[in-house]
Amino acid sequence: xxxxxxxxxxxxxxxxxxxxxxxxxxxxxxxxxxxxxxxxxxxxxxxxxxxxxxxxxxxxxxxxxxxxxxxxxxxxxxxxxxxxxxxxxxxxxxxxxxxxxxxxxxxxxxxxxxxxxxxxxxxxxxxxxxxxxxxxxxxxxxxxxxxxxxxxxxxxxxxxxxxxxxxxxxxxxxxxxxxxxxxxxxxxxxxxxxxxxxxxxxxxxxxxxxxxxxxxxxxxxxxxxxxxxxxxxxxxxxxxxx
Amino acid sequence: xxxxxxxxxxxxxxxxxxxxxxxxxxxxxxxxxxxxxxxxxxxxxxxxxxxxxxxxxxxxxxxxxxxxxxxxxxxxxxxxxxxxxxxxxxxxxxxxxxxxxxxxxxxxxxxxxxxxxxxxxxxxxxxxxxxxxxxxxxxxxxxxxxxxxxxxxxxxxxxxxxxxxxxxxxxxxxxxxxxxxxxxxxxxxxxxxxxxxxxxxxxxxxxxxxxxxxxxxxxxxxxxxxxxxxxxxxxxxxxxxxxxxxxxxxxxxxxxxxxxxxxxxxxxxxxxxxxxxxxxxxxxxxxxxxxxxxxxxxxxxxxxxxxxxxxxxxxxxx
Numbered sequence: 001x002x003x004x005x006x007x008x009x010x011x012x013x014x015x016x017x018x019x020x021x022x023x024x025x026x027x028x029x030x031x032x033x034x035x036x037x038x039x040x041x042x043x044x045x046x047x048x049x050x051x052x053x054x055x056x057x058x059x060x061x062x063x064x065x066x067x068x069x070x071x072x073x074x075x076x077x078x079x080x081x082x083x084x085x086x087x088x089x090x091x092x093x094x095x096x097x098x099x100x101x102x103x104x105x106x107x108x109x110x111x112x113x114x115x116x117x118x119x120x121x122x123x124x125x126x127x128x129x130x131x132x133x134x135x136x137x138x139x140x141x142x143x144x145x146x147x148x149x150x151x152x153x154x155x156x157x158x159x160x161x162x163x164x165x166x167x168x169x170x171x172x173x174x175x176x177x178x179x180x181x182x183x184x185x186x187x188x189x190x191x192x193x194x195x196x197x198x199x200x201x202x203x204x205x206x207x208x209x210x211x212x213x214x215x216x217x218x219x220x221x222x223x224x225x226x227x228x229x230x231x232x233x234x235x236x237x238x239x240x241x242x
Numbered sequence: 243x244x245x246x247x248x249x250x251x252x253x254x255x256x257x258x259x260x261x262x263x264x265x266x267x268x269x270x271x272x273x274x275x276x277x278x279x280x281x282x283x284x285x286x287x288x289x290x291x292x293x294x295x296x297x298x299x300x301x302x303x304x305x306x307x308x309x310x311x312x313x314x315x316x317x318x319x320x321x322x323x324x325x326x327x328x329x330x331x332x333x334x335x336x337x338x339x340x341x342x343x344x345x346x347x348x349x350x351x352x353x354x355x356x357x358x359x360x361x362x363x364x365x366x367x368x369x370x371x372x373x374x375x376x377x378x379x380x381x382x383x384x385x386x387x388x389x390x391x392x393x394x395x396x397x398x399x400x401x402x403x404x405x406x407x408x409x410x411x412x413x414x415x416x417x418x419x420x421x422x423x424x425x426x427x428x429x430x431x432x433x434x435x436x437x438x439x440x441x442x443x444x445x446x447x448x449x450x451x452x453x454x455x456x457x458x459x460x461x462x463x464x465x466x467x468x469x470x471x472x473x474x475x476x477x478x479x480x481x482x483x484x485x486x487x488x489x490x491x492x493x494x495x496x497x498x499x500x501x502x503x504x505x506x507x508x509x510x511x512x513x514x515x516x517x518x519x520x521x522x523x524x525x526x527x528x529x530x531x532x533x534x535x536x537x538x539x540x541x542x543x544x545x546x547x548x549x550x551x552x553x554x555x556x557x558x559x560x
């Protein structure tokens with residue numbers, strides 16, 4: 001896999017999360033991701049693999065990634081002045097005109113791709129509502145970057161108490177539903193979406209390579225497994241077998 | 243052999259059982275998808291796609307991969323669309339270089355049937371037998387678990403695959419005895435080694451994360467030892483595999499006795515073009531051609547024990 005070394009232009013602490021910006025002039029589509037790591041290879045082989053991150057935003061040649069420090073890989077990423085990233089990977093969110101209002105539902109770090117998706121929906125004149133669910137107040141700080149979004153926290157410290165679906169209520173009036181978060185949340189969104197709307201889900205899976213080679217990041221579909229890095233990470237909800 | 247001097251003035255070409263390879267690098271089976279081929283143009287001397295089986299396999303449920311220091315543990319379960327579909331789509335792997343095909347089955351008969359199917363396909367230059375899969379006729383022990391099992395399997399494939407060379411891919415355990423057995427049964431080359439049995443545990447959740455095979459730079463010294471020991475006791479060429487992460491690693495495997503070298507897990511985290519560039523720089527600095535490296539470390543190492551007598555090579559196909 002080819003990696004490009006880029007300088008971290010800006011790093012912003014957002015409660016539990018970090019927003020990291022770097023220059024990237026090529027096209028970035030909403031829902032796509034990169035494999036990223038601190039620019040330390042091959043000085044250290046531990047951690048060995050890069051980590052997948054959805055693009056949070058891309059504007060004016062600056063790309064941004066949202067992440068939470070969970071282990072050594074993300075800790076190094078959080079401290080690095082330069083990082084190594086792949087070109088944008090994976091399938092994008094599909095935007096269709098004429099479906100009416102769209103609902104965007106994000107859970108935890110899964111709010112990331114909804115920022116760039118919202119930008120593209122705005123540009124195409126698609127009206128939409130944003131609903132964000134977090135564990136607690138610290139995680140919900142990023143919500144300030146989503147003006148007008150309805151927020152839920154599991155402990156009720158900010159916004160509605162409960163999950164993102166407690167914030168959104170019924171989804172049956174929406175013509176398109178886009179979501180990213182833990183699998184259990186996506187399954188609940190799929191159920192709430194019913195069958196009459198476009199429903200696209202971006203899965204979060206551990207990845208080995210990011211380019212389809214290792215078959216490590218599979219998700220269950222009817223009839224077997226498919227790779228979330230190539231066939232996804234954005235799937236039509238009905239494709240997923242959960 | 244025609245010596246091809248590249249623009250760099252470095253001769254990268256090697257010959258593996260009579261097949262010229264423009265570089266000694268081969269992707270390890272299961273580590274280079276069709277979607278990633280554009281990135282590796284010019285790197286490899288032969289193409290080797292993911293293992294194919296008689297019928298489609300869905301593979302194992304996730305989690306399938308876990309990161310470890312300098313490597314990863316995988317348990318993919320040979321997910322593949324089956325040999326019929328594989329051959330229908332084979333053109334995508336035509337890179338203008340020799341195409342090797344990795345096969346696996348549950349039984350000796352399944353391996354043999356795959357070899358029979360591939361024997362008449364002119365697009366395929368050689369067959370690699372993935373001997374690390376479970377033999378359901380032997381209580382699920384891998385085919386590599388015993389020399390007699392290796393010999394039976396290789397002999398069955400040898401008799402039916404026609405004139406295509408066979409590479410027997412061996413695991414580290416028992417590798418020297420299995421290498422002798424494979425050679426005696428007519429293998430034309432040996433791929434040494436496959437992943438090492440490994441386990442990762444999620445302590446917080448108190449459960450097994452992935453039980454599978456360890457690959458990556460962590461296993462390189464183990465693989466290097468296996469290549470060194472095996473190449474000392476067999477006449478057939480050895481293809482080194484296991485943790486190759488740099489051009490220097492490629493040189494080390496060849497010096498230890500490998501004729502060609504597979505690059506696998508590291509291609510997930512490095513551009514294989516860099517590995518070839520480093521290897522090219524090594525050759526340029528040393529003033530040697532790639533093919534001159536094979537086994538060269540032995541003549542400089544008086545401490546190497548004299549190899550035991552070699553078995554008679556019962557080759558029936560040359």
